[in-house]
Amino acid sequence: MGSVTAAGEAVARIAYLASDVVLSVQPALSIDSEFSAHLHALTAQKLPGIVAKTGAEVQPLRTNVDPLLSAFQPLQSGKLVSVTTSSSILLSSVPHLYKLAQYPIVLHVSLHPTDYPDYSEITSIRQSAFTFLQSETLQEAQDIALSAHALAIKSGKGVIHFFDISNSANDNAIRIEDRELVRNALDVDAARSLPLLGFGASSLYVDGGRRADITESNLPIVHTHRGQNHVPKATTEKSTPKTGSRDASSVGSSVRDSSADSRPSMSSMTSVDSTTTRLVSSEDIINFLTGIWSQIQSATGRIYLPFEYSGPANAESALFIFGSTGLFVDEIQAPGSSAEFASVGIITARLYRPWLGTKLIESIPPTIRRIAVLEQIRRKTTKWGPVLLDLLSTLRTGSSAAGVPLIVGHQLGYLEPATARQALRGIFQNLNSPSPVQNLEVGIAGGRKQTAREFQLQQPNAENAYMKILDQVFGQRLHVANRQDDADAGVSATIAANPEFGFGSLLARMDHRKRFIGEVQKAAKGQDFVTDVPQRWLSNWALNAEDTTKANSMAQEVIARLATDGSRLASQLLSSKGLFFKESQWLIGSDAWAYDLGSSGVHHVIASGANVNMLIIDSQPYSERAAADAARRKKDIGLYAMNFGNAYVASVAVYSSYIQVLEAMIEADAFDGPSVVVAYLPYNKEDDSALTVLQETKKAVDLGYWPLYRWNPGNDEKEEPSFQLDSERIKQELEEFLRRDNHLSQLMRRSPEFSANLSGSYGSEVRALQKRKAKDAYNAMLEGLYGAPMTVLFASDNGNAESLARRLGNRGRARGLKTLVMAMDDYPVEDLAGEENVVLITSTAGQGEFPQNGLAFWNAIKDTADLDLSPIRFAVFALGDSHYWPRKEDKIYYNKPGKDLDSRVAFLGGKRLTDVGFGDDQDPDGYQTGYGEWEPKLWQALGVDKVEGLPEEQPPITNEDIKLQSNYLRGTIAEGLADTTTGAIAAPDQQLTKFHGTYMQDDRDLRDERKAQGLEPAYSFMIRCRLPGGVATPSQWMQMDAISSSCGNETMKLTTRQTFQFHGVVKGKLRPAMRAINKALMTTIAACGDVNRNVMCSSMPEKSAYHRDVHQVSAKISEHLLPSTTAYHEIWLKDEDDKKTQIAGDAIVDHEPLYGPTYLPRKFKITIAIPPHNDTDVYAHDVGLIAIRGANGRLEGFNVLAGGGMGVTHNNKKTYPRTGSMLGYASADKIHYVCEKIMVVQRDHGDRKNRKHARLKYTMDDMGVDVFRGKVEDLLGYKFEEPRHFEFKSNIDTFGWQKDETGQNHFTFFIENGRIEDTAEFPMRTGLREIAKVHKGEFRLTGNQHLILSNVRDDELENIKDMMKQYKLDNVQFSGLRLSSSACVAFPTCGLAMAESERYLPELITKLEGCLEETGLKQDSIVMRMTGCPNGCARPWLAEVAFVGKAYGAYNMYLGGGYHGQRLNKLYRSSIQEDEILDIMKPLLKRYAQERKEGERFGDFTIRIGMIKPTTEGKTFHDDVAEEESATLLSSPALQTPYPSTEPKTAAARARVVERMDPEDRDADDTVRELIAGALAEVRAKHAGAWCLRRSLSTVQPARRSGKRKMGLGPGAGTTEPSIRVCAGISGPLEPLDLSSESTLAASALASRLIRNPHPTATQLRLPSSPHPYTIPPHSAFYLSIITPQSAAGFSAAASALHPTSSSTAGPGQFDFILLDPPWANRSVRRSRSYQTSEAEETDPLDALQGMLGRHIPRHGLVGCWVTNKAASKRQALEAFRAWDVGLVEQWVWVKTTVKGEPVTAVDGIWRKPYEMLLLGRRRGREEDGGEVGEARDRGGVVRRVILGVPDLHSRKPCLKELVAPMMEDRGMYRGLEIFARNLTTGYCAWGDEVLRFNWGGHWSRVDVADVGSASLHTPESG
């Protein structure tokens, strides 16, 4: 039984058990409350609740979002709700409290500030009709929390349980609550039988609520009524039965506080028959409580009363404390104080409201004469404290005057523990004095200073973004009226932050200025100045005082004139000089204001019409739940304000459009009237990363949940549209508003591209209908056909499965079948059972996952239990890559979706037409190989294999066909652009637009979301410019910048090939963008596609004249190789009036002299590098030109490289990166021809059949470099010259300022990953734009995605530097690693991305920078690159270290590239995740720092130390890769020679021993000896080398095993195994716990429950105590417990949660294979105590299992049991087999050998034998009953095998997973259970108290620790 140490925990546990919903109020989502961490832990454990079966739903809420509002919705739907909170929310929740008091809600309130709580938070709400209970000690907190819940359920009314947590801070731990007691006290059944309290979608602003009534039989009945539709009838006093059981005279009728009345408080209203029911009274409350408390008493012995007195029965004085009691109790009860305070008692109120006077009187001993009332009230608003009044009213009037004790009130301030005694003395002195002073203050009034600032809220980090913009835009003019941290406000932070407060202060400020203007006007007219200058200025200013621009521009001047005047009037005016400026006045608020617009002050501001600006930050992320919860849904402040009509309204989101925020703020400021800017900033926790906020924002904006718009009512007058939509989609409410106000049609006229989006607006549920319609249409079409139906359903990621499905459909149709082909997700699953023949074709996504368009289908059939597919016949074909995941344990992912589908459909009753077919990318023809075998079997099964006269099939359309048929790249692009019904263009056009420089993409972050909404993907286009050499003029820069705003997503990307790229251009904006680019004298033609693309050139800032020479050549080559088609002009640039349709007229047919109609086989890239810089990676391109400088310092010619290229396909060894081969030297004037001829050879010889083999690099390797060179030379008509000498030094940029040889200046900016954008912190884009406006030189884009500001003259330098500083652009102080890094775009836009790149690399580098700092490598340049896929856009294969995306979050790691791009790197690790990357990189960097040689580069170093082999050329890229397995199991040293003999020395001694042996042992030995001898001979004949593989040695010391409760063994050097505590008992049926990809759990949370890794990948489980995580293999599960009959029952119940996924024989909770490794009670086990099993180790370890295991073995299930070489253990095992109806079928002997293959001891030894046995049995089917069991059968047909192997760590047996697979019906997919397991196995469940042992990270190594000998586990079969 666990224990509880804090009141917060005790209360949280009770709240969790006793509620359906717990609202956990926290100061901030990232700051825990006293309760929240415990609540989360309970949720994580999935602890079952008592009220809610699966445990309460815990909803975290921030204190400042009006948290109690969230209680109504669940309460109204009949749920039991509790709230855990600090007292700080109570006062602001008063309006809710009155309503909530009528519901059975419980508020657990921890009083704050914690070291001196303010009890006035409780007294202030004492009349809210809640019942108030107080607890003091830890135990009381538990009991009273329970009482509160029980009372709320019984009474149907709200209960507040409050306590001061510091009172119990030092209490001893208590036991966790007794579940039985909680269950009994709560009486949940009664609560559930109450009528459901649903109101439907009730509004909170209507008088909802309910009243608790009671029947005379004392059963509470809760009636609900709504004020509106149910008018309660009045009843007379007579009809309300009186309880009248107490003396009414004890209650003062004049008491103001009516709820303090001890009479039963009764309403005169009731809604039901008054003769049977009445409202719940105070009397009832006490009756209920008494009942609850007596239940607690009888269960625990603890007594609770409404008022509690402690002290001597004859005491004369007492303290009545309403405050923190702890100090006084300690003091009075301290041993030393007994004499001093001997006759003193303490009274406290357990039940504070209702206040029951009689109970108080009963509790006070009659001897008491004086009572000191101590009230810990900070905010006192009346002379007498409320508790003093309560006491006075009860005691003064309640007893006869003579007996009334003297009552003296005291104010209890903050007390240090050391002063408690002194304070007590003071109190008693006063109390006992003849005339005691009332209201005496004790301790420090108001508490310690610092307590007031407890939980001071900070502006959440993210929200600072908006504050910064305000500061930036308005500078000194900015005045925020309600800053949370405003020290001058003189009021509390909460009040200062309130809009009403801010508004008031603003009005006062405006008024003040108005008066000031009046004064100025007067002064301007008067004669009181010394000179007449001020008058003129003042009158001029006064005229313009309300005009922001004018007033502010004059203000400085006016002030200056006044300052020189010197008159009194002048200095008087100057004393308010700030008012000469017109401020930009702002109120800043949170979305909490939106919940109640009326009372929050927002309404007042808008209604006032005053010129005030409000910025309201909404931080709620979009979620469907939030959108659906109508009660919680906030008012849309924007809509509210627009409906008002007089306000400027803008809806903005800084992470979506920074510019729009700026515009909105400026417009709001300029608007004369109220302005509301609602700003979106979604976060789940205040410290969320910017990336999360960005993603959330994007989602919300793109879905229309958060539309961006601006509404300026003032525009009407200017005849401009008042509504401006700045995002793509709007939500329904806004749409309605616009429609009503006739703005929608206006908007649609202006922006027709929105119409499609608007009509398919957010929230429409069209998906289901679409599905049905599509299928019905197909059916109608099929009606006319004959033949059997065949439904082909596909799930396809990259189109292969889809095209295969379509082809199959066509072929089926040709064979006369009625075929229907659909994506799985488009097919209504419920129709499946009605089909006849179903063919399922699926590819494999990610790590064995379903492709996106089949996922929903799979989820549906996977989860359904009632789909009967017995009528259908089916076949499955799966596509995958058997080498995609190189690790052995990951092989199960190969074609997993297909295998899963096959077994699931069969499980649901479907009959196989044929076996599942597998297509493997590794086969010679890829998946076609497997498909070719499978398809004929399908036709055969369908009986259509012999059909004759099949039509000839059209070959599939290839890219070559598309090019050929496109009419020189026209296709149907123009038509596609005109189609506004979709954001996409046709598939062939998607290929063609690439030639025009644009790709279609879709936002992958949004795919799922949009699919769920029934929307097409969020399509947009990427546009890439053509910019030879990357040189742009400032005006081009500005134009590019403008395009990214007007057409794109406000950002630009500088690419790795020196050009501009825009993302997020929607189709409608594609043409305008292209036109704008061409207007800037740039083009996009041939920026992508199978043509020569942008020509690159080194940027060379230090030699400008030379650079100019070379750059001109790049421009010339680019021009020379441009395609000639006029389609580009025609499609993108034609006139607005559509007249000039073709530049050269319709009659002219295009001609491509260089390319021909099919252009090139693949893309073609040319680059120029100028030594010593290889910043363009000259080796990585099809043509690489190395500039050679002549003696005159000018360009002379080029060394020509050809055949470089980067793109690769993972695991396809036929693809590889390649560095260019040297062809020779050519002079500069001929070089464009040389490029042309190389291109022409590639055009004519490149592979046009296989695009994966079409690049020049393959042509070159296929042809040989010399042949290729010869062909080029033939075309040129001359030979290349010998290459000239050159030397490269680096391939990175030199940052900062440099001067060139002509004296011009150049600055290289660090642009992280080439992304030009503004953020709140770094206005980079704005800065560059501003600089472009004044810059007279040029911009150079570098091949590393950075930017050079070139040719700045000395006289311009100062200004440029100032601007750079202003925009923070001058910072190049980054780590060498960061400066040398580069990443491609990848997610979300790149369609090929498998993992993040641009968004992730900066984060990864940040995580490494600490290590760089430590090792002194901060300044060192290490080239690190990352790409999201192996297409390799950032040229990763040339980096010293590279990461290439493999799957989401997983990367292949490459090492050993050359520092200046001259050598390819090589694969080091596959599919590793961040923690592994860091685990490798950090020690490696450390090693590099320590061991590198002078000047040695990182890539070279990794080769020298042998981590990686160098890649000498592309073709060897895949050779010699480092180990593919990413982790090695550590072993013990392999035994080299047999153990020394311990056998009896003489024959006589031996005979004596044999004599005493078990005869069975003797017999068995002979048989086994023969068997072993045969097996050894057989292996020796075939195998000569060592008998085991190389081993990595373990230094792990097993954990100390203290007593019976821990696992492991003794201490020692090296790593020590952690121990996990395992309790013998079970703690109740715990729900199975599913691990997430990384979980941290307390060891105690692991025991006695089923814990699963449901994922297809291994997950990491961490214990707080262990440095290494436990790796939990995919699809494995474990149950950690000692094996006893009790735990067996627990396991049995838990195992039923395991449903078969694939096996066809096992039912729920059953296993195809069960393996036992019992700790047989022999001497060795007893001696080592290595495995703890049952409490009584001497007995049969299988005892606990005999009765239960049978039900887990299916018919024909296989059971294995390890036994020792003693017959006794075998007998016990066979007995157990018999009990499970299992017959022995095989017996394996595991012989342990040395490295050389000798048995470790003599085979015929009698003391010690070198083997153990495995018995394998099968459960018999019913029809086989009666067959022989056990030994009889054993002697008959039992198969015997031998396993030979070198033993490993003690107790580690060979893994049997693969060895038994051949015995399973489905060898790959069977389900196993291992009992007494010591490790987990993929796909298995394990049970025992050491199940995690060898999964602990300490037993595994990522790198070799040591080599020991050699070893290999041979498992030959024998016999």
Ligand code: SF4
């Ligand atoms: S490397 Fe791959 S993921 Fe990255 S941008 Fe290129 S194609 Fe996309």
